[in-house]
Amino acid sequence: MKDEPHPSAWPDIEARLRDEAKRDAPEFPPFLHRRIMAAIHAEADKHTRPTAGLANVWRWVLAGGLASIALALALWPSPAPQRLSDAPQKVSEWIVLVANSDEQMASLITDRVLNDMVNNPYQQQLDSLGNELENALDFTLRMMPIELALR
Amino acid sequence: MASSTQCQADSSREFGPTERDTARAEELALAIAAKKGCMESFEQLVARLEGRLYAFLYQKTSNHHLTQDLLQSTFVSAYRKLHRYNPQYAFTTWIYTIASRLAINHFRRKRLLESEHADGVTHTTPSSELIASEKAESVWSRARALLTGNQFAALWHFYGEDRNLAETADVMNKSVGSVKVLLHRARLKLAELLPTNDTH
Incomplete structure (x- = not known):
């Protein structure tokens, strides 16, 4: 038969194929498993790196948000300080009120106490905080270009 | 590292009667777990298949260094494309296909380079000739x-x-x-x- 020129040789060929596959089987290098796994871990790290990039973006967003808040607080219109020129008028009003009514006097005293004891110290603290935030904003704005230049 | 839920292999799968069927079912379960993101399962698959794939690639290349590089590329490529693996087919089918294609691509590139830089000079030594004739x-x-x-x-x-x-x-x-x-x-x-x- 033309398709099967040497059918008698087949068992011999099959035996040789099996024997030589076993005989010439290469020994698996002991270091290769670790090398392969290191390459796979490196590949896995490559896939997780975009998450770190995203975290970096979020950090900048957070810094920007804080800077905006600081800017807003710094530029918020603070209550205008009482002008000294108004003081004599107020004093005269108090005198009139004191003369007119004990109740009104009591309420005036309360308002004054409130202003002196509660509002003024807070106002001072708010002013001080505003100054600090302005300084922080100034510092952040000065630092930002340096950070960007370092990247 | 993957969570424990990712590494849970499907133990409810019915194993076949022969040892090879059992091995195939285990490989499939590991491949599914690896696809879900379990690195330990993928490492187990590497450990199971690396010897057989090494022998397969060595028979194609007759070169240990090239075989090592191709084997590493095979597993890295498999890891990269794991999301495309279809569990309807045996994992071995998939990974042997990757290995074969990488080997074919290598020899195709090599032939191309050789035809581009053919200078007609062959560097042989008596020992390399003897090894080549034995091979x-x-x-x-x-x-x-x-x-x-x-x-x-x-x-x-x-x-x-x-x-x-x-x-x-x-x-x-x-x-x-x-x-x-x-x-x-x-x-x-x-x-x-x-x-x-x-x-x-």
Whole structure:
């Protein structure tokens, strides 16, 4: 038969194929498993790196948000300080009120106490905080270009 | 690192009656877990298959360094494309296909480079000639030179890895009939050459 020129040789060929596959089987290098796994871990790290990039973006967003808040607080219109020129008028009003009514006097005293004891110290603290935030904003704005230049 | 839920292999899967069926089912469960992101499962798959794939690639290349590089590329490529693996097919089928394609691409590139930079000079030493002649005597070397990629792969899985027809068909993602035809043609080609040249 033309398709099967040497059918008698087949068992011999099959035996040789099996024997030589076993005989010439290469020994698996002991270091290769670790090398392969290191390459796979490196590949896995490559896939997780975009998450770190995203975290970096979020950090900048957070810094920007804080800077905006600081800017807003710094530029918020603070209550205008009482002008000294108004003081004599107020004093005269108090005198009139004191003369007119004990109740009104009591309420005036309360308002004054409130202003002196509660509002003024807070106002001072708010002013001080505003100054600090302005300084922080100034510092952040000065630092930002340096950070960007370092990247 | 993957969570424990990702690493839970599907133990409810029914195992076949033979040892190979059990191994295949285990490999499938590991592949599914690895696809879900379990690195430990993927490492187990590497440990299970690296020896067989090394022998398979070595038969194709006859070069240890090249085989090591190709084997590493095979597993890295498999890891990268794991999301595309279809568990309907055996994991071995998929990874042997990747290994074969990488080897084919390598030799294609090499041929291209050689044709571009052909200077007609060959650097041989007596020892390298002796090794080359010994290798050329090997029935597998002749098979590699003589057969097509599919014929060689069928021959290797059937005789080299001692698989039966169904297992060979499974690994090659072909029908049993196709594998029979491939083996028949491969044996014919070898029979044409070997008995006349060898006194074995």
